[in-house]
Amino acid sequence: MHIELRKPEIVMKLDRLGSFHQSKLSFLRSFIREFKSWDFKTKEFFLNDQGFGHIVYEVNKGQKKYSLICFSNHIENSERSDRVIATKWDASFVLFDGVPAKADIERLKANVPLQEQGRVSEKELCLSRANKSVRVFEHVVDKLSQGEQPDTKLLYDVGYLYRTTAVYGSGKFGLADRIKVQDREELKGPFRLEMMLVYLARQFTFDVVNHVAHFRSPEKAVRLSEDIARNLGIGNSTGLGMAPFIVNHPALLNQWIIAKEKALKLIRSISSVNQNDKNTFQLYLTTIQENIKFWKTESEYQKNKNRQLLKDLDSFQRFFSTTSLDKFFWNTIYKWTEANTQAECCEFIVSLMMEVYPDIVEPLSYEMSINEDEYFDIDTSRTIDEICKLIENQYTWLLNINFDNKENVFNFWYYSKNKQEPRMSDRFTEEGSDLELPLAIARDISALYNDLKSCKLDKDLGYYLLKNQEYRHVLRRVLICEQLPYSEIQDNTISKTLIPVDMLRLKLSFFGATRFDPRSDRWVRITMYQGAPLMKEISKSDDTWSYKKIA
Amino acid sequence: MHSLYEIETTVKRSSRAKGLSWGLSEEAGKAVRLLEQSEFQGLESFKRLIDLGLSGLNKLLDINQSDTSNLCPIHFGIFFLDQSHNEDIHRNHNFKNLNEPLLILPFLSKSAKNNLLYFHFYSSNLNFTISPGDIYFFDQNIFPEYISDFSISITTQRKSIYSQSTWDYLYKLSLETFVEETEEKKISGAGAGLTDND
Numbered sequence: 001m002h003i004e005l006r007k008p009e010i011v012m013k014l015d016r017l018g019s020f021h022q023s024k025l026s027f028l029r030s031f032i033r034e035f036k037s038w039d040f041k042t043k044e045f046f047l048n049d050q051g052f053g054h055i056v057y058e059v060n061k062g063q064k065k066y067s068l069i070c071f072s073n074h075i076e077n078s079e080r081s082d083r084v085i086a087t088k089w090d091a092s093f094v095l096f097d098g099v100p101a102k103a104d105i106e107r108l109k110a111n112v113p114l115q116e117q118g119r120v121s122e123k124e125l126c127l128s129r130a131n132k133s134v135r136v137f138e139h140v141v142d143k144l145s146q147g148e149q150p151d152t153k154l155l156y157d158v159g160y161l162y163r164t165t166a167v168y169g170s171g172k173f174g175l176a177d178r179i180k181v182q183d184r185e186e187l188k189g190p191f192r193l194e195m196m197l198v199y200l201a202r203q204f205t206f207d208v209v210n211h212v213a214h215f216r217s218p219e220k221a222v223r224l225s226e227d228i229a230r231n232l233g234i235g236n237s238t239g240l241g242m243a244p245f246i247v248n249h250p251a252l253l254n255q256w257i258i259a260k261e262k263a264l265k266l267i268r269s270i271s272s273v274n275q276n277d278k279n280t281f282q283l284y285l286t287t288i289q290e291n292i293k294f295w296k297t298e299s300e301y302q303k304n305k306n307r308q309l310l311k312d313l314d315s316f317q318r319f320f321s322t323t324s325l326d327k328f329f330w331n332t333i334y335k336w337t338e339a340n341t342q343a344e345c346c347e348f349i350v351s352l353m354m355e356v357y358p359d360i361v362e363p364l365s366y367e368m369s370i371n372e373d374e375y376f377d378i379d380t381s382r383t384i385d386e387i388c389k390l391i392e393n394q395y396t397w398l399l400n401i402n403f404d405n406k407e408n409v410f411n412f413w414y415y416s417k418n419k420q421e422p423r424m425s426d427r428f429t430e431e432g433s434d435l436e437l438p439l440a441i442a443r444d445i446s447a448l449y450n451d452l453k454s455c456k457l458d459k460d461l462g463y464y465l466l467k468n469q470e471y472r473h474v475l476r477r478v479l480i481c482e483q484l485p486y487s488e489i490q491d492n493t494i495s496k497t498l499i500p501v502d503m504l505r506l507k508l509s510f511f512g513a514t515r516f517d518p519r520s521d522r523w524v525r526i527t528m529y530q531g532a533p534l535m536k537e538i539s540k541s542d543d544t545w546s547y548k549k550i551a
Numbered sequence: 552m553h554s555l556y557e558i559e560t561t562v563k564r565s566s567r568a569k570g571l572s573w574g575l576s577e578e579a580g581k582a583v584r585l586l587e588q589s590e591f592q593g594l595e596s597f598k599r600l601i602d603l604g605l606s607g608l609n610k611l612l613d614i615n616q617s618d619t620s621n622l623c624p625i626h627f628g629i630f631f632l633d634q635s636h637n638e639d640i641h642r643n644h645n646f647k648n649l650n651e652p653l654l655i656l657p658f659l660s661k662s663a664k665n666n667l668l669y670f671h672f673y674s675s676n677l678n679f680t681i682s683p684g685d686i687y688f689f690d691q692n693i694f695p696e697y698i699s700d701f702s703i704s705i706t707t708q709r710k711s712i713y714s715q716s717t718w719d720y721l722y723k724l725s726l727e728t729f730v731e732e733t734e735e736k737k738i739s740g741a742g743a744g745l746t747d748n749d
Contacts, residue, residue, distance in 0.1 A: 172556065461633070
């Protein structure tokens with residue numbers, strides 16, 4: 001039986017992309033697989049009795065070394081904000097390339113806590129900050145200092161002690177450009193450095209609570225149970241700033257999606273599946289259904305999705321239990337799931353299927369990066385007719401959208417001057433649409449198509465571009481999409497019905513985030529590394545930690 | 552020092568702010584990034600261009616256009632990037648004057664690679680060649696802010712720029728990696744058929 005990849009017109013719809021779940025391909029999991037053979041240690045520990053000061057963690061293998069410098073500062077409750085406009089944070093982090101000298105730490109101490117207002121150098125690789133979950137932090141410190149373990153119900157309802165609000169890399173604020181590190185073997189997978197930073201920052205959160213509890217009551221205090229710590233991740237609060245990334249990096253998006261689609265295709269193509277494989281799947285399914293109970297959210301949108309997921313999983317379980325291990329068992333399972341469940345459940349099952357086949361899936365994580373510059377140039381020898389046909393074939397979904405209808409051009413994306421982040425607003429009531437970012441892909445490709453159709457079709461693009469440079473940015477995308485068919489979200493990113501949080505979910509699922517908790521349609525809280533091995537036990541990780549039972 | 556990412560995005564946005572389309576702004580950002588990465592003063596040159604006022608500069612839109620004075624280097628570079636696949640322009644062209652010629656280098660370089668072309672640039676105060684190869688040498692101080700009465704010759708022909716004696720020496724040296732063949736080896740080492748008439 002020949003199984004095809006799922007078609008882009010199915011996969012690249014935003015409601016499906018916004019239903020993706022973490023998987024073996026997720027970057028935080030591939031980070032742990034890649035770095036489990038490295039040494040992780042605490043290199044410097046200079047916190048005062050209240051937990052303020054700095055800690056340095058080192059990750060090394062032979063001569064290769066990375067260091068995370070964590071600064072812990074006092075801030076007033078009124079100054080604590082997850083918004084990008086905040087100027088003070090409980091903690092700030094910088095990942096250093098190598099081992100920092102004393103002078104480096106002094107320089108970074110003056111800059112890293114300032115984040116966007118500070119300045120880092122090409123010696124540094126990533127930058128981040130985090131705020132305490134105040135009620136959890138205080139509860140944990142209080143209990144530990146009294147010699148007791150904290151209330152796990154409270155802890156697991158939240159899922160973390162600190163919440164990061166941004167992780168910057170690749171040349172931002174003076175950080176090293178990606179080009180500096182892109183050829184390093186250990187960094188071949190996507191976002192490895194960012195994942196390293198977040199993993200070490202999680203360790204920092206445990207070290208701080210233990211330290212503060214100890215100094216609050218040196219005789220009585222106990223350390224946080226490792227079983228509890230392991231079931232805590234690190235939070236993240238993400239707003240619209242992340243959404244344009246997946247539009248601005250079409251080639252990279254293709255690599256992420258196609259890795260997943262290849263994995264699914266290979267699994268569906270397995271002709272003979274044994275009982276062991278089925279049992280493994282069932283084990284993970286049972287565990288994760290328990291863990292879903294810890295996915296707390298106030299968002300009606302997400303509550304509905306979670307409710308539907310649980311309902312669909314019930315029907316799925318019945319089908320799965322009663323389906324015999326005939327040839328192409330997983331293909332039968334997948335086809336039933338696609339036909340009988342919502343995208344949220346279908347993508348959940350796809351992620352779960354990947355767990356059973358590490359030998360198939362894990363190598364694909366090395367195919368998830370790409371040299372985007374190789375796809376930047378426009379082949380101007382192509383004819384106008386060829387481009388029209390490409391649009392008709394690849395962008396069929398947008399050709400019938402009426403962009404004269406206000407609803408279809410309702411929003412515009414812009415770069416906020418005061419927040420220094422991409423944002424989205426109502427085009428008809430708010431100012432600034434003249435400075436619109438080039439993220440209205442559907443509208444602009446539609447306009448390009450209409451423009452091309454009015455030209456002589458046998459002429460080449462060089463001829464067209466002599467007098468028409470307005471749509472150069474989307475012409476480039478059409479040619480990228482020809483080579484990389486999963487590079488384009490097949491939805492109108494400026495329509496009134498757009499749910500931007502779906503765009504965030506897409507990216508965050510590839511990061512490996514869990515417990516999606518949208519706080520509105522424009523920002524979301526998530527948890528990373530919940531259940532992951534602690535720093536001292538990373539070498540023992542077998543990559544099944546995502547499916548361990550919480551509590 | 553600013554990262555290349557910062558340089559690229561800053562130039563891209565500045566270009567957009569000065570009225571270039573997003574597509575052209577992306578090209579300008581990449582061009583200046585490449586110059587800075589190569590330690591040419593791309594940003595300084597771009598800044599002077601902005602100071603001149605992009606909108607007031609002449610765009611090269613037709614290889615035969617009569618007015619080629621006060622040319623904009625971004626449009627000049629884009630012209631050759633977009634049009635160089637067309638053999639009609641593979642000849643000598645004369646232009647009146649061009650602002651900030653440094654900024655055309657990344658565009659010509661890409662065009663040379665993509666189309667296997669050589670751009671020979673001649674003027675009284677600036678001469679250089681861009682080839683499809685990866686090795687260039689420029690002294691950035693030779694780049695004036697303004698040039699007049701210049702020409703570019705475009706060709707697919709690579710010039711021989713080394714002496715025969717150099718070639719002979721290197722070729723002889725290369726033979727030292729060959730294995731001396733006996734008569735038997737000439738027969739057995741060939742492996743495939745012993746005649747070319749099968």
